[in-house]
Amino acid sequence: MISRIPWWLRVTLLFFIAFGLMEYFIDSGDQPAFMAYPITQLFLLLVLLLLIAVELIVQAIERIMFQTLSKEAQERYLAEKNKKWEWTWGKKIYQQLTRSKSIEREGEIVLDHNYDGIRELDNVLPPWWVYMFYATILFGVVYLVRFHIVNDYTQAEEYENQVAEARIAIEEYKRTAKNLVDVNTVALLTDASDLKAGEKIFTMNCVVCHMADGGGGIGPNLTDEYWILGGGIKNVFRTISEGGRDGKGMVAWKNSLKPVEMAQVASYLLQFQGTEPADPKAPEGEIWVDPDAPEEEKIIEQAKDSTVSVNPN
């Protein structure tokens, strides 16, 4: 078969295969190897010359061999060489699947009736069609037994299963797609990279009013456990996203920060909890108790709360 490809195409093909292999095996960073190492250009040139040389030698040998053949052998050789390549097994399979008669042999299956010159061929049903027909019968039987006799599985169940699977997939997707967080799904981020990003956002946007250490200025103190608008990641996220009470100066950041950025900065500023800022602003709001915290902690928090109210400062 290879000898049926014209020689120039064969040389080009082999040359590009060599070229591809070279690029694959030589590690040359983001530049192609033939630019990174000029010596490889020499190598490619050599490969090309070698291929052409081999081609010429093969042709020369062929010509000499041809001369040595007898007259009829020469004819046979030429006939073989010029024969068109045929896809024999493909044709055979096609023939088996259709079992059609060639036009030359149609006479064998023509029926005797003749309507004004229009005649009919008695073709067999093509096997591809017959097998498919059997397959549908088999399918029908299995279906009948499974869904009408055994009845172990209904459409409704299938639907439920698929919905459940899809829900899991959605949850999975939301967990990986950080940008989809909203106030309902946001969770405290603890990755160093997220907190670092949060710090950057805080320094750029929030420090003017809340101070770098969260001690507070125009905005309230973020280090104490008193919150005007509620503590915990969800409330803080909502405050950042929707802004504070009207006219207080805390704008809604959802227009300038992406959801993931708000989650990052919220997680970052929650780290201020319990730290000692240089110049803390007096507490504002109320002590916030996490409703999801374990029971014990809640009791402690509430005990603190009551001391505060009995003895305010």
Ligand code: HEC
């Ligand atoms: C222009 C000043 C200003 C800037 C800038 C600012 N804030 Fe505020 N922030 C405030 C004020 C004022 C409040 C109090 C809002 C209220 O009382 O309703 C507040 C409240 C908050 C609260 C709620 C505190 C509580 O006690 O409930 C959080 C959380 C908060 N800011 C985070 C941020 C973050 C994060 C940024 C930066 C993306 C930011 N703030 C930028 C002024 C600011």
